[in-house]
Amino acid sequence: MSTTEARRGLRRIFPVGDAPDDATIDIIAIHGLGTESPRTWEFKKKQGDGVVNWLSDRDMLPAALPTARIFTYDWNANYFAHAPAQTLLGHADTLLGLIAEGRGSQTRPIIFIASCFGGLILAEAINRAAQEGSTYRRILLSTVGILFLATPFQGSDAAKQARWQVLVGGIMGEQASDQLIKDLEQNHDFVRQRIQKFTEIANAEAVRLPLSCFFETRRTEMLRRVLSPRWAKRLATGSTSKILVTESSACLHGFPRQGLDATHSGMNKFRGPECPNFKLVKDAVKQLAENASAILARRADCKPIISSPATGRRHSQDNASEVPDAANRHWIVPFGRNKQFVGRETFLADLLARILPTADQDDCQRTAIEGLGGVGKTQIALEAAYRIRNAQPDCSVFWVPAVDARAFENAYRAIGQQLKVPGIEKEKADVKGLVKAALSDESVGNWVLIIDNADDMKLLFGDTAVDDHLPFSRKGSILVTTRNHELGLRLVESESCIIPVEEMSRHEALEMLRNNLKADQMINTSSNDALLDFLANLPLAIRQASAYMAKTQISTTKYLNLCTSSDEDTIALLSKDFEDRHRYPNIQNAVATTWLISFEQILDHDPLAADYLRFMCFLAGKDIPYSLLPPAETLKTVEAIGTLKAYGFITQRKGTGTYDIHRLVQISMLSWLARKGEQEEWTAKVLERLADVFPWPEHENREEWMRYLPHAQHALQLWKGADDTEATVRLLHNVGESFYKLGKYEEAEQMIRQGLQLWEKVLGKEHPNTLMSINNLASILVSQGKYKEAEQMHRQGLQLREKVLGKEHPDTLTSINNLGSVLNSQGKYKEAEQMHRQGLQLREKVLGKEHPHTLTSINNLGTVLNSQGKYKEAEQMHRRALQLREKVLGKEHPDTLDSINNLAGVLNSQGKYKEAEQMHRQALQLREKVLGKEHPHTLTSINNVGIMLWNQRRYKEAEQLLRQALQLREKVLGKEHPGTLRTKNNLIRCLRERSQRASFDS
Template identity: 60%
Template sequence: MLPATVPNARIFTYNWRAEFSKDAVELTLRDHAEAFLLDFRALREAKREPLRRPVVFIASCFGGLVVIKALTIAASAAGKEYSFLRYATVGVAFLGTPFKGTPAERLAQWLVAYEGFMGEQASTTLIKDLKKSTGVLNDLVSQFMRETHQPGYYLPLHCFYEMQSTNLSKKILPECLANLAPKKEFLVNQESACLHGWGDTPLDCGHVMMNKFAPGTENFRRVASIIRMLVSESNETLKQRNVRQKRHFIVPFGRNMDFVGRKPILGQLLERVPPSAMEGDCQRTAIEGLGGVGKTQIALEIAFRIGDALPDCSVFWVPAVDATSFENAYRAIGQQLSVPGIDEEKADVKALVKAALSRQSTGSWLLIIDNADDTNLLFGNNALADYLPFSRQGSILFTTRNHELGVSLVESESYIIPVEEMSRDEALKLLQQKLKAGQMSDTRSNEALLEFLADLPLAIRQASAYMAKKQISTTQYLELCNSSDEDMIELLSKDFEDRHRYKSIQNPIAKTWLISFRHISDHDPLAADYLRFMCFLAGKDIPQSLLPPAGRLKTVEAIGTLKAYAFISERKESDTYDIHRLVQISMLSWLAQKGERGEWATNVLQRLDDIYPSPEHENREEWIRYLPHTQHALQLWKRTDDEKATPGLLSKVGKSFHNLGKYEEAEQMYRQALQLYQKVLGKEHPSTLGSMNNLALVLDSQGKYEEAEQMHRQALQLREKVLGKEHPSTLGSMNNLALVLDSQGKYEEAEQMHRQALQLYQKVLGKEHPSTLRSKNNLAACLRAKTKG
């Protein structure tokens, strides 16, 4: 019958599995729609037909939902390989499609329960999609209706609905359950089967007969009439569709053909960013992350993908680096849109363009605001944020380093998409883009270099540009990076050619971060001080308690600023943070250039000396936590040649290592402390003599007895001179000298020394003092060793 109705048409049927059987595959509505799109494209290619040959769909029941889901996917940026179908489709006739669900879902669930009791399985996924309560249908139909009302797009639709109810219970339920179900009902009533704003026609039959016709019947004549109309008006439909508004594409860069990876983020953006993605609003989305993490390149790729997938959507790009670049970009948009008065000398360019983009007649657009980092620029005097347009056909995408600013721009955390370092596979592909195979022959060096560069896209591109230019391998570049911090900073500061970044913003990663450093310094001085402080510490597991105190609220706000710029990240443990190693080194370089590195090294060491406890067993957890940061700060201090650094901190770190049994590290710390005490306080100062004693003790622990003996004799001699023979510290030196004599088997002299120490301890401290008792024990041990010897 249908070939006679449309004799020049090529007619196909498409069958898909929607039955509720134990063998049914658990597929969602989207799964069926994607399979349909794949099969449709394959069919056209197999028949060597033009992809855009006009097509009319006749869709029955759930098949109508598959069709509108397929058309919705074809209209999205994610489904650009099927975009041809959106323009090929010139009409759809829906036969009993449940746009608002169906009461049959209850009966189907009874069937599922029955099958479950019988030990078999049945598919429930499609039935779940039919539920009104899930919102799946509402979202799907709303999105489809938005697509059919896009400017310049016209798609005629017609709906048919059933006039007879169906006793479904007898058709799908076992006899034992059929009596429990309602007798008769409309499976898809008129309200559910019709789309607002489009024609609808009743058919005098029940649901299961909506797609079954006898020749010459009234039902067939009604359906055939609509199909003939859709076919006969197809040329006019295409003509109306081609009368579309002019599309504009103003992007300052060409497409980055070296762009790799980022599929999850692109997927999220392509779902959110198209103007049709949110009904009734001008959605705002922000990409946020550390400078150099690739936000601009992601936004650039989105611009081209939206441009490819949505021919009716204009794309505008506005840099928010400063007020001038923002206004110049707005002026270019105004000129493209032929906004009246845009070129007048005193024109309020930003206000004119805002008004133009806010008008519905402008059509759909995506506005990308890149480098939205400066809070004062966007929300201060003459706030640029006031000039952001609003249109229900528009969408705004921001890139920002500042999380707090991003929240202010999009008004909800859920609209912010964080960008982190690349995965290692993505980073490796990016590194390979500019290099020859011979330059990457050492797999270990490749991995080590990416680890060193923290998988940051800008750092990788900068490094590969240098290697390509100088024709060196990853192994050689890595050696340069590891040679010294100064060499690494120089490498990270090298300019390189990049056609996909602004000429006005210097490319190198180190200089890129300076922009953020300056923003923080201007707007949150305490946060800037904390960043300076942290760059002297070990990069991982930094306790907040190490930072200079500044009041709870101010501290929270300063830490929030650093987290907002992604310079630090909070660990799962409360009040503990990590800082990026490359950020640390760049910050140290900045301090050195300003002549502030030595001053800040001293400030950090003085703070650490104040907070670092005298290392004992009772406070072991605390000083163990502080030790790596203090050790790192001391290593950086050595390069400053600053004599103001506290030798007391060196002594406490030395004792920490001594307690841990790390005698070589303890010896190194004690020698530095002694040298500094002698230089600053003199050779006879009590603190100098205490440091000398500590060094002798750790030498003894390593079996370096001769040097330890010499050091103890010198300490004893000076303490007798400075403090007197009966001072407790003098007696301590006497006891320690006796012990090292014991260790060398010099028992006679050791015994004499122990007896002298015991006698003085008894006189000065009393017979029951712990030091007296230890001295007595040491004498007894010496006598026992002497007897055995």
């Protein structure tokens, strides 16, 4: 027997040897055509570095699932010279037999990983295990998940007459069997029927087999299968490279799919634990393993769909939908089962473990499903109802909508009628009291009462006192769905009995979206993900979006463009109603409507919470500080925040006093305010509050204004100029100055220009605040290299300040200083020096010798002296400024860092390169820490360190830093900014000098 033949069969590869068998799950991997184990699972490292086997290496799949047994199934994938397609599928029986022999009576869950043609073998094995009388049904019921890796369910996407030729030839090359290809072509319909059968079994109620399909996204070079790599590379063209198994062939409709950045042969080979492809596959396997117990529990009392080997017709043995009523069993659920329900397996397993009447024989347990409107509470409860019916045929299920008093009483009356409660038909019957008494009688048997949409506090605990009419029986269980945490807590009386519904996982959301759309509507995977991001994986929003796309036949890309084009379009789409047989009739299903119902309830019983929600809809949705909210009594504020959290409109970040609000909730609220005519009023309130709390930005209060900045910016974006109050202008200036300090000059200019226009309109052209705006705008223009306009504005500001405030007013002295700086930037050194000496003299007189503004004048005078070649005096000035700034402002203040940079510059001018380099590096390190890596001043330091290295003829290091500075300055400041052009010129000169030096040395 050859080594290859000895390896065939089922072989455990982890754990190896006589390791103790305490495994909790089995994983079985099946290879594809033209290969064998372990080669097919191995990634070859560089020459001599060995291989990575992701199935057996301890830091790969075994690390993710240490309690798993991992097997490979090897079959003869190379002998198809004369074999028909049925022989390929015949390996299914061998696989089932080996599994059954190896497991005995074991019921441990199984996950299959099937690569390429191995997936066809596995699909056929599932078909055969489901046949009537099959001895392998236990294997089917133990299978908790399958991963298909590029399995060709539809062959290749080549021309029809060559669909299998391209695929088999691309895999096996010269060893490709003409007979196999011919037979697959002739029996393509046979293969397709077997896959269709597999899909039916996987979808059957009693099986519901979780599976994921992975497809390749990189082309295979076909010439490599018949030529040497060298010749294949030479002759390769676009027409000779193909995706062997495309997404449409590798994926089954209605099941999750995921692309891997790999060619066909790389779909089952991963270079290490950090490989992105491996992480995707590993996470999918882990998810299946985590859901295993829930899947097995669901199947415990069900039998699989089976088929007659002779006819292939589908039927069921005690099919779940045909379970006969027990003697005391009643069923009142107003909706059919939602066949498009996806995911939530872990949640449902937890829920069913709690709410079955048999879960607690000493009490009538109460459980609440809680979450934001549209998160899927009703659909989860509906799926739970059907699973209870299947799992416990003797358990009655009663559904009561709590949307209003009439709906509640009508549902109770229907229960009473089915239970044949005496007196229930009388005109003035106490329906709720009679039904409560009937269900409290244990002779009725086991029951689950589902109270859906229990959101109205008045209905539950007000005059109608619905809560007083909930029954108690040790054979009963009550399940409540609510979006109101406070109400849910009052109903179930314990936090431990509340199960919050989180947003769907991306995997579940994508599956839900795919259920309602055609493949060509979801062809752009990036648009699919972006749309689900926008919809926050919210089930109702996904259902509404997919209904609209299905109706209009547009793609996810087009729908996403509609959503993001404007808030008006977004709210219009969110307000579109749609048909859904699994939701209440005569009630709009639109997402926006669902949320506004909750808001009306909040408005009714907690006005402060409603005000806070109005306020928050004008802010950035993430990280909203508690301190931004309008002040109120502490107790009322706590209760209002609690109300918004209870309804799921906001969430609190762990360990912080900040909150997040759903973006779609914000848009819905803004639309509601506009319809009510309240938007302008609330815009003014929000801007006034922000102006009151937003401080003038300084280095010392940086943390505070940085926290408020995104919210002020967002509110100002919503402001449309209707509110020209002083508060709005103050906020514009504070936000503009914040952007200036962050080096975001374009945003700063936009804000300050708006503020200047409003100051002129509200206060007049000569008001001190208007003059301050002129000065600030001119300073921002200087930072952008717009020197002429800046000089003009500084001269205008200086003239008006001297007139209005006087020649020695501190603001006038600021104008003198700033005009001197812009003159220096333009090379007007003599006039600049004169202005700086005048400004320094006056500031020392008016403000004192250690005032920060005085120190700025010393620094600026040193800069203009350096520009004129007066290096000794310049160095003296900069050393003085640095010493005083360290003393007065601290060693990490941005002004202190400016002094370090400027002193280094004058040292460089004198040829003191080592000391200059040391200081420039110090400035760079501190600027990166204090200002950030892309702040314009940090980029100046990068440029200056590069120049220092150049001066020392360290050309390679200099070139690297100058290129970095140029790239970042182009990105941050623009290609035409003077600073960018200076860096570009420095780099050119450095490269030229390096080249000349090299020529000279040679």
